[in-house]
Amino acid sequence: MTRKLKKSYKFALRSSFYITLFVTVLLVSLLYSFGINQYIIPIIFMVICFAFCFFIIQFRVERFIYRRVKRIYDDVTLLDVSDFQNHPITTDMATLTKEIEKFATNKKLEIETLKIRENYRKEFIGNVSHELKTPLFTVQGYILTLLDGAMEDKAIRKKYLNRAGKGVERLIYIVKDLDMITKLETGDLNLDTEEFDIIELVQNVFDLLEMKAAKKEISLAFDMNYVDPIMVMADKERIQQVLTNLIVNSIKYGRENGTTEISVENLIRNKVIVRVTDNGEGIEKENIPRLFERFYRVDKSRTRKEGGSGLGLSIVKHIIEAHTEKIYVESEYDVGSEFSFTLEKAE
Numbered sequence: 272m273t274r275k276l277k278k279s280y281k282f283a284l285r286s287s288f289y290i291t292l293f294v295t296v297l298l299v300s301l302l303y304s305f306g307i308n309q310y311i312i313p314i315i316f317m318v319i320c321f322a323f324c325f326f327i328i329q330f331r332v333e334r335f336i337y338r339r340v341k342r343i344y345d346d347v348t349l350l351d352v353s354d355f356q357n358h359p360i361t362t363d364m365a366t367l368t369k370e371i372e373k374f375a376t377n378k379k380l381e382i383e384t385l386k387i388r389e390n391y392r393k394e395f396i397g398n399v400s401h402e403l404k405t406p407l408f409t410v411q412g413y414i415l416t417l418l419d420g421a422m423e424d425k426a427i428r429k430k431y432l433n434r435a436g437k438g439v440e441r442l443i444y445i446v447k448d449l450d451m452i453t454k455l456e457t458g459d460l461n462l463d464t465e466e467f468d469i470i471e472l473v474q475n476v477f478d479l480l481e482m483k484a485a486k487k488e489i490s491l492a493f494d495m496n497y498v499d500p501i502m503v504m505a506d507k508e509r510i511q512q513v514l515t516n517l518i519v520n521s522i523k524y525g526r527e528n529g530t531t532e533i534s535v536e537n538l539i540r541n542k543v544i545v546r547v548t549d550n551g552e553g554i555e556k557e558n559i560p561r562l563f564e565r566f567y568r569v570d571k572s573r574t575r576k577e578g579g580s581g582l583g584l585s586i587v588k589h590i591i592e593a594h595t596e597k598i599y600v601e602s603e604y605d606v607g608s609e610f611s612f613t614l615e616k617a618e
Contacts, residue, residue: 287325291317294320406441406442448583452582463507463508466504470535473533476511480522483522487529492533493534494534503614503616506594509590513612516586518533521608531547532546532549541616544614547611552604553606553608556604594615
C-alpha cells in the first residue's frame with residue numbers, strides 16, 4: 272500500500288543558506304579587496320544564489336533521497352500498515368529513523384511473544400497428551416484384559432469395568448474443563464450476573480465439601496461470625512465453582528487436623544475481597560508465577576494421586592478475569608497459602 276509523503280524543505284533551506292552565506296562572504300571579501308564598495312551587488316547576488324541553490328538542492332533531494340525514503344515507507348508499510356499513525360509522512364530523516372526504530376522494536380517484541388507462545392503451545396500439547404494418555408491407556412488395559420478372557424470371571428469383570436469407568440470419567444472431566452477454559456477465553460461462555468449473599472454461598476460450599484474435609488480431619492470455617500449478609504454482583508454458579516476449586520485444593524494440600532478459613536472483607540467502596548487461607552504445605556516461590564497455567568503441577572507425583580484435571584486454578588483465574596476482577600496468591604512453603612479474589616458489591 273502506497274503512503275502519501277509530505278516533503279521536507281529543511282535540508283534544502285539550510286544547505287542553501289550555508290552555501291549562500293559562504294559565497295556572499297567570499298564575494299564581499301573579493302569586492303572589498305578590489306576597492307569596490309557597492310553593497311547592492313552582494314545583496315542581489317545573495318538572493319539569486321540562495322534561490323538557485325535552494326531549487327537545485329531540493330531537486331536533488333527529491334530525486335535521490337525523497338524517492339528512496341518513499342520506497343522505504345512503501346516497503347515497510349506493506350509489512351504492517353497498522354504500525355504507522357494516520358498522519359502525513361515526512362522525508363525528514365529524524366522522523367523516518369524514529370518510525371523505523373519503533374517498527375523494529377515492535378517487530379522484535381512480536382517475535383519474542385511468538386517464541387513464548389510457541390514454547391507454551393509445545394508444553395501445553397505435551398501436557399494435554401500426557402493427561403489424556405494416562406486414563407486412555409488405563410481404560411484400554413482393562414478392556415483388553417477382559418477381552419483376553421478375564422471377562423469370564425464375574426468378580427474380575429465387575430472390578431475392571433468399574434476401574435475403566437473411572438478412567439472414562441477422568442477423560443470426561445478433563446475434556447469438560449478444557450471446553451470451559453476455551454469458552455471463557457473466547458468469550459463464548461456468558462456470565463449470568465445476579466445479586467446474592469457471598470456468605471451463604473460459602474456456607475453451601477462448606478456443606479458440600481464437609482465429608483471430603485472430614486477424611487483429613489480438616490475444619491472448614493469463617494474467620495468470624497458473619498451476622499449480616501454481604502451482597503455481591505456476579506455469576507453465582509461460576510463463583511461457587513471458584514470457591515469449590517480453591518477449597519478443594521486447600522483440602523488436597525492441607526495438613527491433617529488443619530484448617531481452611533474463609534474471610535470476606537470490604538476492600539474499597541464498591542468491592543469486597545474473599546480470602547481462602549490454609550495452614551497446609553504451602554508453595555515454593557519459584558512455582559507461584561506458574562500456578563494458574565493449564566496442567567501446571569507443583570508436585571506432579573502427589574497431584575496425580577490426588578486426582579483432578581490439573582485445570583482447576585486455570586479455570587478459577589479465567590472465571591475471575593471474566594468478571595473483570597483480580598485474583599491473588601500468597602504462600603510460604605511449609606507454612607500455608609492464601610488465595611484471594613475481588614468481587615463487586617451489590618448496591
